[in-house]
Amino acid sequence: MKTQLRQHIIERLGRIPDNLDTVLASFTERKTKLNELLLQEGEICRHVYFIARGCLQVFVIGKNGNESTREFYFENNWTTDIFGFQNQLPSREYIKCVEPCRLLQVSFDQFQAMAQAIPEFVQVYKQILEVSYNNAVYRVNTFTSMDALERINWLYENQPQILTRLSSKLAASYLGISPETFTRLKRKL
Amino acid sequence: MKTQLRQHIIERLGRIPDNLDTVLASFTERKTKLNELLLQEGEICRHVYFIARGCLQVFVIGKNGNESTREFYFENNWTTDIFGFQNQLPSREYIKCVEPCRLLQVSFDQFQAMAQAIPEFVQVYKQILEVSYNNAVYRVNTFTSMDALERINWLYENQPQILTRLSSKLAASYLGISPETFTRLKRKL
DNA sequence: TGAATTCCTTGACATTTATCAAGAGTTTCG
DNA sequence: CGAAACTCTTGATAAATGTCAAGGAATTCA
Numbered sequence: 001m002k003t004q005l006r007q008h009i010i011e012r013l014g015r016i017p018d019n020l021d022t023v024l025a026s027f028t029e030r031k032t033k034l035n036e037l038l039l040q041e042g043e044i045c046r047h048v049y050f051i052a053r054g055c056l057q058v059f060v061i062g063k064n065g066n067e068s069t070r071e072f073y074f075e076n077n078w079t080t081d082i083f084g085f086q087n088q089l090p091s092r093e094y095i096k097c098v099e100p101c102r103l104l105q106v107s108f109d110q111f112q113a114m115a116q117a118i119p120e121f122v123q124v125y126k127q128i129l130e131v132s133y134n135n136a137v138y139r140v141n142t143f144t145s146m147d148a149l150e151r152i153n154w155l156y157e158n159q160p161q162i163l164t165r166l167s168s169k170l171a172a173s174y175l176g177i178s179p180e181t182f183t184r185l186k187r188k189l
Numbered sequence: 190m191k192t193q194l195r196q197h198i199i200e201r202l203g204r205i206p207d208n209l210d211t212v213l214a215s216f217t218e219r220k221t222k223l224n225e226l227l228l229q230e231g232e233i234c235r236h237v238y239f240i241a242r243g244c245l246q247v248f249v250i251g252k253n254g255n256e257s258t259r260e261f262y263f264e265n266n267w268t269t270d271i272f273g274f275q276n277q278l279p280s281r282e283y284i285k286c287v288e289p290c291r292l293l294q295v296s297f298d299q300f301q302a303m304a305q306a307i308p309e310f311v312q313v314y315k316q317i318l319e320v321s322y323n324n325a326v327y328r329v330n331t332f333t334s335m336d337a338l339e340r341i342n343w344l345y346e347n348q349p350q351i352l353t354r355l356s357s358k359l360a361a362s363y364l365g366i367s368p369e370t371f372t373r374l375k376r377k378l
Numbered sequence: 379t380g381a382a383t384t385c386c387t388t389g390a391c392a393t394t395t396a397t398c399a400a401g402a403g404t405t406t407c408g
Numbered sequence: 409c410g411a412a413a414c415t416c417t418t419g420a421t422a423a424a425t426g427t428c429a430a431g432g433a434a435t436t437c438a
Contacts, residue, residue: 034436062334070329083323092330122311129318134272136325137259141249141281143332144257144365148425169385176333181425183387223406337395358415370395372417385434393426404415 001029001052005104008050008076012127017120026114027104032097039095044088045081047105052076054101057170059094069174071135072098072162078128085111098170148177149185156189190218190241194293197239197265201316206309215303216293221286228284233277234270236294241265243290246359248283258363260324261287261351267317274300287359337366338374345378 002024009023010016017023027050032038039045041061049056056079059069070093073079081091088108106114114121142151152175155162162171172182191213198212199205206212216239221227228234230250238245245268248258259282262268270280277297295303303310331340341364344351351360361371 060330060334063339066334068330068333070326070333083319083326086319092327126311126315126318129315129322130272130275133318133322133325136322136329137272138281140259140325140328140332141257143329144259144362145249145251145255150252167385168387173333178426179386180388180427184425356415357417367396368416369397369418373395379438381436381438383434383436385432387430387432389429391427394424396423397421399419400417402415402417404413406411406413408409408411 001102001104002027004052004076005050009124012124013120017118019118023114023118023121026110027106030101030103030105032101032103034097034100036097036101037094038097039081039091039093041092041094042090045085045091045095046108048078048080048085048111049095050076050078050104050106052102052104054097054099054103055166056101057094057096057098059096059173060092061094067094067173068176069170070139072159072166072170072174074161074165082129082132098166143176148175148181149188151175151177152182152185152189190291190293191216193241193265194239198313201313202309206307208307212303212307212310215299216295219292219294221290221292223286223289225286225290226283227286228270228280228282230281230283231279234274234280234284236296237267237269237274237300238284239265239267239293239295241291241293243286243288243292244355245290246283246285246287248285248362249281250283256283256362257365258359259328261348261355261359261363263350263354271318271321287355332365337364337370338377340364340366341371341374341378 005027006020006024009020032054038047038049038056051073053075056073057069058071058073058079058081059067062068079095081093081095083089084091085108115125142154146154155171155175162174168182169179172179175182177185194216195209195213198209221243227236227238227245240262242264245262246258247260247262247268247270248256251257268284270282270284272278273280274297304314331343335343344360344364351363357371358368361368364371366374
């Protein structure tokens with residue numbers, strides 16, 4: 001697993017950083033079961049996760065009890081409740097393993113230590129933050145400016161994994177529609 | 190105007206930074222008319238704006254020609270197409286002055302120079318990025334998990350300025366509903 | 379493997395929200 | 409200031425989406 005993270009870091013930076021082994025040593029391996037919860041609403045997020053294998057769902061539960069997915073993360077991506085993690089404040093979201101996963105996790109203290117010790121780390125973090133922000137912005141815009149069918153088309157073109165790899169129920173929760181509506185709209189494509 | 194920016198920076202950092210005058214010198218004052226466009230879709234965003242007075246609307250135009258607002262920014266806030274600005278890529282959004290504004294703007298080159306020269310600047314940028322990301326995340330979650338009436342209530346409690354200071358049409362475009370629906374739902378509050 | 383659970387689809391119906399049209403009110407700007 | 413443009417509201421109607429129920433298919437896990 002750590003080989004994969006090593007590879008990921010080298011690709012991101014475009015070269016082999018000095019303290020790479022120190023960085024890798026900070027991470028702990030973790031295997032999870034299907035549907036295991038990594039974070040619940042109200043809980044403080046204690047880790048950043050690197051996904052070596054599997055898929056994580058970040059979602060909220062609305063008044064009616066429905067799960068609404070903000071994002072799915074697959075292999076070679078990072079997941080955490082960024083804001084809650086950085087400020088060690090309770091999360092408003094849940095993080096769930098929607099596949100059995102192999103993760104590499106790093107704690108808050110270790111994360112801070114790395115940020116202190118390794119300037120490049122801060123740079124990578126900034127990059128990730130910018131891309132995450134950009135995705136969230138894009139997602140707000142698809143919700144305000146597209147109807148359900150347009151959003152499905154958008155998903156086909158931009159995130160086909162969500163449609164091919166995950167259940168329809170999960171895809172529907174990402175699209176912000178009911179599973180029934182999703183079934184019906186699929187015929188109109 | 191620069192007094193206001195000086196004040197803002199000091200408050201954000203919690204103290205007076207060394208290079209404050211250098212920073213302030215990088216900004217250019219700019220007055221805008223009502224409805225002036227600062228950025229159009231397809232254009233590359235060349236500036237970061239600090240709002241000394243007024244309000245900026247960041248929005249997209251959907252297939253049907255409707256404006257969908259992602260965010261409104263008021264006094265003492267920063268606005269730009271962050272991702273497009275950092276990577277100097279075409280924007281997918283528009284930025285419009287929905288009030289006559291007094292802005293302080295800084296160009297891409299000046300922004301990079303500041304980031305190079307002033308470590309604290311990077312720190313402040315990271316803070317702003319985290320808060321912006323958090324807002325965008327919150328906004329995605331309100332869209333996926335709340336109906337129109339719940340979103341209006343949420344707005345009353347969290348962003349009353351949008352309801353009191355701006356037109357109903359603009360508020361509706363932020364809520365992702367038509368002005369007619371907005372009129373009707375207001376009676377149900 | 380096999381029982382239990384969850385998921386997907388379909389139908390019928392209810393609810394929410396959009397669209398179009400029109401008139402009164404308000405704002406903008408030369 | 410006053411004409412032009414835009415905004416807000418209301419009604420009528422249409423379109424989109426949600427909810428509930430039920431059966432068959434697929435998946436999970438002991």
